[in-house]
Amino acid sequence: MSAKPATVNAMQAINLALHDAMKEDDSVIVFGEDLADPEGGGVLGVTKGLSSTFGDSRVRSTPISEQAIIGAGIGAALGGLRPVTEIMLMNFAAVAMDMITNHAAKLRFMSGGQTHVPMTIRTMTGAGAGNGGQHSDYLEAWFAHTAGIKVVTYSSPAEAYGLLLSAIFDEDPVIFIENLTTYFVTGPAPTRGALIPLGKANVLRRGTDISLISYGFMVNHAWAAAVELEKEGVSAEVIDLRTVAPYDAETILDSVGRTGRVVIVHEAVRNFGVGAEIAAEIAEALHGRLKSAPRRVGGSFNAVPFSKPLETSHMPNPARILAAARSALGR
Amino acid sequence: MSAKPATVNAMQAINLALHDAMKEDDSVIVFGEDLADPEGGGVLGVTKGLSSTFGDSRVRSTPISEQAIIGAGIGAALGGLRPVTEIMLMNFAAVAMDMITNHAAKLRFMSGGQTHVPMTIRTMTGAGAGNGGQHSDYLEAWFAHTAGIKVVTYSSPAEAYGLLLSAIFDEDPVIFIENLTTYFVTGPAPTRGALIPLGKANVLRRGTDISLISYGFMVNHAWAAAVELEKEGVSAEVIDLRTVAPYDAETILDSVGRTGRVVIVHEAVRNFGVGAEIAAEIAEALHGRLKSAPRRVGGSFNAVPFSKPLETSHMPNPARILAAARSALGR
Amino acid sequence: MASDNQPDTSVLLEIYRRAALIKKNDEKIIAAARSGKMNLIYYSPRGQEIIPSALSVHLSDDDYVCTIYRGIHDQLAKGVPSKSIWAEYAGRVTGSCKGKGGPMHITYPAKGVMVTTGVVGSSMPIANGLALAAQIQGVQRIAVANFGDGASNIGAFLESLNLASVWQLPVIFVCQNNLYAEHSSFRKFTAGGSVAQRAEGLGMPGVTVDGNDAVAMWRVAREAVARARAGEGPTLIEAMTFRFQGHLLGDDASYIPAEQLRAAVEKDPVLALRSHLIAHHQVRELTLTGIEAAIEREVEEAQAFALSSKWPTPDELLTDVWAAPGPVKTHLSTSAPT
Amino acid sequence: MASDNQPDTSVLLEIYRRAALIKKNDEKIIAAARSGKMNLIYYSPRGQEIIPSALSVHLSDDDYVCTIYRGIHDQLAKGVPSKSIWAEYAGRVTGSCKGKGGPMHITYPAKGVMVTTGVVGSSMPIANGLALAAQIQGVQRIAVANFGDGASNIGAFLESLNLASVWQLPVIFVCQNNLYAEHSSFRKFTAGGSVAQRAEGLGMPGVTVDGNDAVAMWRVAREAVARARAGEGPTLIEAMTFRFQGHLLGDDASYIPAEQLRAAVEKDPVLALRSHLIAHHQVRELTLTGIEAAIEREVEEAQAFALSSKWPTPDELLTDVWAAPGPVKTHLSTSAPT
Ligand SMILES: Cc1ncc(C[n+]2csc(CCOP(=O)(O)OP(=O)(O)O)c2C)c(N)n1
Ligand SMILES: Cc1ncc(C[n+]2csc(CCOP(=O)(O)OP(=O)(O)O)c2C)c(N)n1
Ligand SMILES: [Mg+2]
Ligand SMILES: [Mg+2]
Numbered sequence A, B: 001m002s003a004k005p006a007t008v009n010a011m012q013a014i015n016l017a018l019h020d021a022m023k024e025d026d027s028v029i030v031f032g033e034d035l036a037d038p039e040g041g042g043v044l045g046v047t048k049g050l051s052s053t054f055g056d057s058r059v060r061s062t063p064i065s066e067q068a069i070i071g072a073g074i075g076a077a078l079g080g081l082r083p084v085t086e087i088m089l090m091n092f093a094a095v096a097m098d099m100i101t102n103h104a105a106k107l108r109f110m111s112g113g114q115t116h117v118p119m120t121i122r123t124m125t126g127a128g129a130g131n132g133g134q135h136s137d138y139l140e141a142w143f144a145h146t147a148g149i150k151v152v153t154y155s156s157p158a159e160a161y162g163l164l165l166s167a168i169f170d171e172d173p174v175i176f177i178e179n180l181t182t183y184f185v186t187g188p189a190p191t192r193g194a195l196i197p198l199g200k201a202n203v204l205r206r207g208t209d210i211s212l213i214s215y216g217f218m219v220n221h222a223w224a225a226a227v228e229l230e231k232e233g234v235s236a237e238v239i240d241l242r243t244v245a246p247y248d249a250e251t252i253l254d255s256v257g258r259t260g261r262v263v264i265v266h267e268a269v270r271n272f273g274v275g276a277e278i279a280a281e282i283a284e285a286l287h288g289r290l291k292s293a294p295r296r297v298g299g300s301f302n303a304v305p306f307s308k309p310l311e312t313s314h315m316p317n318p319a320r321i322l323a324a325a326r327s328a329l330g331r
Numbered sequence C, D: 001m002a003s004d005n006q007p008d009t010s011v012l013l014e015i016y017r018r019a020a021l022i023k024k025n026d027e028k029i030i031a032a033a034r035s036g037k038m039n040l041i042y043y044s045p046r047g048q049e050i051i052p053s054a055l056s057v058h059l060s061d062d063d064y065v066c067t068i069y070r071g072i073h074d075q076l077a078k079g080v081p082s083k084s085i086w087a088e089y090a091g092r093v094t095g096s097c098k099g100k101g102g103p104m105h106i107t108y109p110a111k112g113v114m115v116t117t118g119v120v121g122s123s124m125p126i127a128n129g130l131a132l133a134a135q136i137q138g139v140q141r142i143a144v145a146n147f148g149d150g151a152s153n154i155g156a157f158l159e160s161l162n163l164a165s166v167w168q169l170p171v172i173f174v175c176q177n178n179l180y181a182e183h184s185s186f187r188k189f190t191a192g193g194s195v196a197q198r199a200e201g202l203g204m205p206g207v208t209v210d211g212n213d214a215v216a217m218w219r220v221a222r223e224a225v226a227r228a229r230a231g232e233g234p235t236l237i238e239a240m241t242f243r244f245q246g247h248l249l250g251d252d253a254s255y256i257p258a259e260q261l262r263a264a265v266e267k268d269p270v271l272a273l274r275s276h277l278i279a280h281h282q283v284r285e286l287t288l289t290g291i292e293a294a295i296e297r298e299v300e301e302a303q304a305f306a307l308s309s310k311w312p313t314p315d316e317l318l319t320d321v322w323a324a325p326g327p328v329k330t331h332l333s334t335s336a337p338t
Helices: A010-024 A050-054 A066-078 A090-104 A140-144 A157-169 A218-231 A249-259 A274-285 A308-314 A318-328 B010-024 B050-054 B066-078 B090-104 B140-144 B157-169 B218-231 B249-259 B274-285 B308-314 B318-328 C009-034 C050-056 C072-077 C082-089 C123-137 C149-153 C155-167 C214-229 C258-266 C269-281 C285-308 D009-034 D050-056 D072-078 D082-089 D123-137 D149-153 D155-166 D214-229 D258-266 D269-281 D285-308
Strands: A007-009 A028-033 A059-062 A082-087 A120-125 A150-153 A174-179 A186-188 A202-205 A210-214 A236-240 A243-245 A262-269 A295-299 B007-009 B028-033 B059-062 B082-087 B120-125 B150-153 B174-179 B186-188 B202-205 B210-214 B236-240 B243-245 B262-269 B295-299 C064-068 C113-117 C143-148 C171-177 C206-210 C235-240 D064-068 D113-117 D143-148 D171-177 D206-210 D235-240
Touching: A007 A010, A007 A157, A010 A028, A010 A050, A010 A082, A010 A157, A010 A174, A028 A066, A050 A059, A059 A066, A059 C155, A066 A082, A066 A090, A066 C113, A066 C123, A066 C155, A082 A090, A082 A157, A090 A120, A090 A140, A090 A174, A090 B090, A120 A157, A140 A150, A140 A174, A140 A243, A140 A262, A140 A274, A140 B140, A150 A157, A157 A174, A157 A186, A202 A218, A210 A218, A210 A249, A210 A318, A218 A236, A218 A262, A218 A318, A236 A249, A249 A262, A249 A274, A262 A274, A262 A318, A274 A295, A274 B274, A274 B295, A295 A318, A295 B274, B007 B010, B007 B157, B010 B028, B010 B050, B010 B082, B010 B157, B010 B174, B028 B066, B050 B059, B059 B066, B066 B082, B066 B090, B066 D113, B066 D123, B066 D155, B082 B090, B082 B157, B090 B120, B090 B140, B090 B174, B090 D123, B120 B157, B140 B150, B140 B174, B140 B243, B140 B262, B140 B274, B150 B157, B157 B174, B157 B186, B202 B218, B210 B218, B210 B249, B210 B318, B218 B236, B218 B262, B218 B318, B236 B249, B249 B262, B249 B274, B262 B274, B262 B318, B274 B295, B295 B318, C009 C050, C009 C072, C009 C082, C009 C214, C009 C269, C009 C285, C050 C072, C050 C171, C050 C214, C050 C269, C064 C072, C064 C123, C072 C082, C072 C113, C082 C285, C113 C123, C123 C143, C123 C155, C123 C171, C143 C149, C149 C155, C149 C171, C149 D155, C155 C171, C155 D149, C155 D155, C171 C214, C206 C214, C214 C235, C214 C269, C269 C285, D009 D050, D009 D072, D009 D082, D009 D214, D009 D269, D009 D285, D050 D072, D050 D171, D050 D214, D050 D269, D064 D072, D064 D123, D072 D082, D072 D113, D082 D285, D113 D123, D123 D143, D123 D155, D123 D171, D143 D149, D149 D155, D149 D171, D155 D171, D171 D214, D206 D214, D214 D235, D214 D269, D269 D285
Parallel strands: A028 A059, A028 A082, A082 A120, A120 A174, A150 A174, A210 A236, A210 A262, A262 A295, B028 B059, B028 B082, B082 B120, B120 B174, B150 B174, B210 B236, B210 B262, B262 B295, C064 C113, C064 C143, C143 C171, C171 C235, C206 C235, D064 D113, D064 D143, D143 D171, D171 D235, D206 D235
Antiparallel strands: A007 A186, A150 A243, A202 A236, B007 B186, B150 B243, B202 B236
């Protein structure tokens, strides 16, 4: 944690954010399966060093008990701490769905504001590595549909750092979605100690002809499509939602209001995904001002397949985004 | 089960459907908490008589173990039966979310079509009776977003009968959503033995000026709004989706293509709900042919409150549908 | 009469006061509901009053309790004012949760009642977390998770007990075994026939006790509380009891054999404690009627307060969903840019 | 040498054949993965071969097995052809699941392998359902649920065992206790220290056995199978074993004390059984090398088959999501309109 490296990957950025949050505030605690140092500091080492640095009271490995993990996070939050819990892979959030949606998300409202649950749930997912149908899903739409919990993700290591810090210090429960691919992609190091606010989208690239809206690793694909479009003489605006729910409608409506065209991209299956809400909102707010129909690019509607060619066709990629953009542009 | 009564409520229609399905096919089995006759035939009596008629091997009460219930349903389906499992209230589906979405929905695909899960999951929900934040939610959007499982619900007792039969004899897992209010509302008796096909919406009322699209009990509110609109000289088409996912896009697009205006209504919270997908699809398919923006009416974005006035304002009602329709009509 | 193994008279009197308060509240809530004064779904704790009354005398306001929809006895015993509960039941803005939570979600942090839940089994994982907070903070607080016999068959039970043992949390799992889960009899659906027996395989002591016997319950609770406070880890208490009413108001309990129900009601644990106080502790009838009169007043006042309180206004739908907007942290103070 | 309590030589030889087949497949899969011939996530069963080999000799093709990501030993022992597994691992359309499922979801109904799952704990609830189907259909089939020690801490374990007992299902729960769950040691995270001990509180016998001892495992499995077939209900077997490789290929298992790993590898259960056959069953080396040569050929062929097979085409994304469109029932035949 001494000298600031020029570039880091998301694993390092997340590790640094957890470290800095724990240093900042004694009430930050971290627990989940295999994440303390005696268990290797996480199966991929994301949490390495935390238990050695902050002690095994504040950083704990747990049994394989997702309901108990999230329950303990809720209770610890009610008891005045800021737990950062980990669900190893997003599909396993299904096991703890009751704790997350019926409890963590609702306690503030159901208690009439007497209690609240400042817990962060870190989880990881993403297709592309051949992990198959039960280890790759993006399920953010489930949580986005649940009042009282936020969904946050990042498209670069530096943002992973700043957004995770904001999630941890937020007063409401936050699902923080990490992505396997990003663990191994490096980018500029974050500004140490700086939080990136939740609820605010990031306009990565200004453009005038079409808006490409995305979040998570897919932002990189949207960016690649924008670069390609530029060669075709099209000026594409690229927006990273950062906070998927509740999302920054103002920035989106401003952008699409200017460009009149939009493609929304996410890795989750297209049907009934987050893109539907955004497209519906745009269609409602900007009726009559759109130059073409709002388009959505998402995973094909099936379980994530194992076989490489199938997995590749299942996932969105720059070519599919380009195709949707060209169609929106009438080319 | 002898003489056909002129009218029945949804409880009776569902009971009759289960009875007729079990009589039709020995492989139909029914289990869930408290549903056999020694336990009263269901907490509200929906399954009364089934275990006495078909025996306690085919009709069983279970411990309070939602994961084990759905797991047993999946296994029994793999073993050649047609289980009808019950999750007492839809919020408790969260407890079994892993079994439903990671397993029931995916086994056909992940096995390359070698196995499949012809299981029906009956569940009940609905605000309006003061059951509060953990007993009232409509969560169909979660399942609609999951490939491999269908979502079905009904707006009248007769349809409950015919649709439940189709769910039971369908070759894929189906979540069949019942509604507390409908249990006590009577309507014409079903045609005995007739199945109502899945995947096909029902145009309840033809109209030319605006399409009101809904499902479940809310269809009745949409209908009421249509009647009111008629008094104002507006001809509203009312569509009951019946199968919420995968839904009948053809009927919807045909309708909105003709009327040019649409209000989508569901009890589930509006944000990231099923209405978003439908509105997005309409906006994409009918761009340039809509006379006004697609509008959505849903529950307000919070846990279902207990207190009567709050619960009432939380839920969609004919007045809110009317207001949305009037706005769509520019009045 | 007091001994180390015996609560002294004042303690028993206090247990009685709490139990009688529960009984009286229950009586008047049922009457109010039946007469239509209040419209609510209500899970009567009648018959189970002694369990939380005898337990809670070992607890302070700082100790945490998580309970379930059938939880008014746990809440009252822990000190939640009757009027906060009544007003919540009536859906008024003066209720403990401004009417937003309702009967199944009574919350009252000042008395340590942190969660009341409607999902079977869910009180346990959350109680662990409260105990974890206390353990990490190094304070003496302990947490109690109440749940029913039916909840011992749901996954969260196993996960919670195992984790509590692994982390040696200061938590007590109190299974209020009233022999029924809705319409389902305990014996028929609980393999092995004992909740307490499941504790050993999960690394903690499991004790079965007559939860309707104030002295026995007081004793078992005292030991569990002492263990928790001493950092010796969790305990599972299976407190045997019986439910006098149906699962919820309106359920006629026809699935309970009449004989079984009659026998239980005859041994009404609240009346039994009352008689015990008179017979074995020389408590005078007058003392007891004095307590009872005070309770009667408290409950009457609670009802009047509730029914004369204002309803919440629709803008309450929009608050308490998220934290109110306000300044947020933008920079850490301990990790500045280098 | 055969006795009622002792498998005869032919049975032990068959157990050896299955174990050696698993060992050889494992060896070649690791080599193929390391050399880049196949790109897959792989959970080696090395060290655990005896458990399913000694169990499956009591089963027929009709009996059901549910297993987990670490399941190739269970699949091979149950008779799934090596080539179906290899082709699935290679992602080819000739794989058991057309490449759609992959290593974590091998399915092969002809040999009763109905589910391979990647979610810890989930083999158990589904195995119950398969056993339920057999029970209702009145057939002799039984179901086996394999799972790891780590899975004994997840809720589905308790729910499944309780339900199996309540319904007296013909199911066997086989906990393959390899002392690690990913990087987590069994003792540290499993309160009570024994999986088998948890059975009693859930109404069924729980047996701990040395799963690496073919004879002992054969015996314990035989009893559980007999119980299940006789309708006497479920059994929990905790088969003690050890994992020779890391959790998955690429994991260096640095969290396992070197001494512990060395000791386990020295007692390689497959080699031990081989020696036992020679020493105590007069089996000739030639017989064994003959078996091993046949296995070598089978595995070589499986690899060649897999790597020369076609990849699935993108249209496969759209099939097997739902039933293929076709005629559906429109009227019941037994309940006509009146
Ligand atoms: C997960 C879940 N499943 C089902 C229910 C419906 N339900 C409410 S109370 C109850 C019975 C619980 O019995 P028990 O745990 O013995 O508690 P008691 O009501 O007897 O106090 C059931 C099944 C629920 N609330 N939560
Ligand atoms: C519900 C769930 N949580 C976490 C994981 C991640 N995970 C995969 S394997 C594993 C360890 C399982 O250990 P064990 O049950 O002992 O089986 P083994 O791998 O040793 O055979 C974990 C935690 C998972 N697959 N499912
Ligand atoms: Mg009970
Ligand atoms: Mg293991």
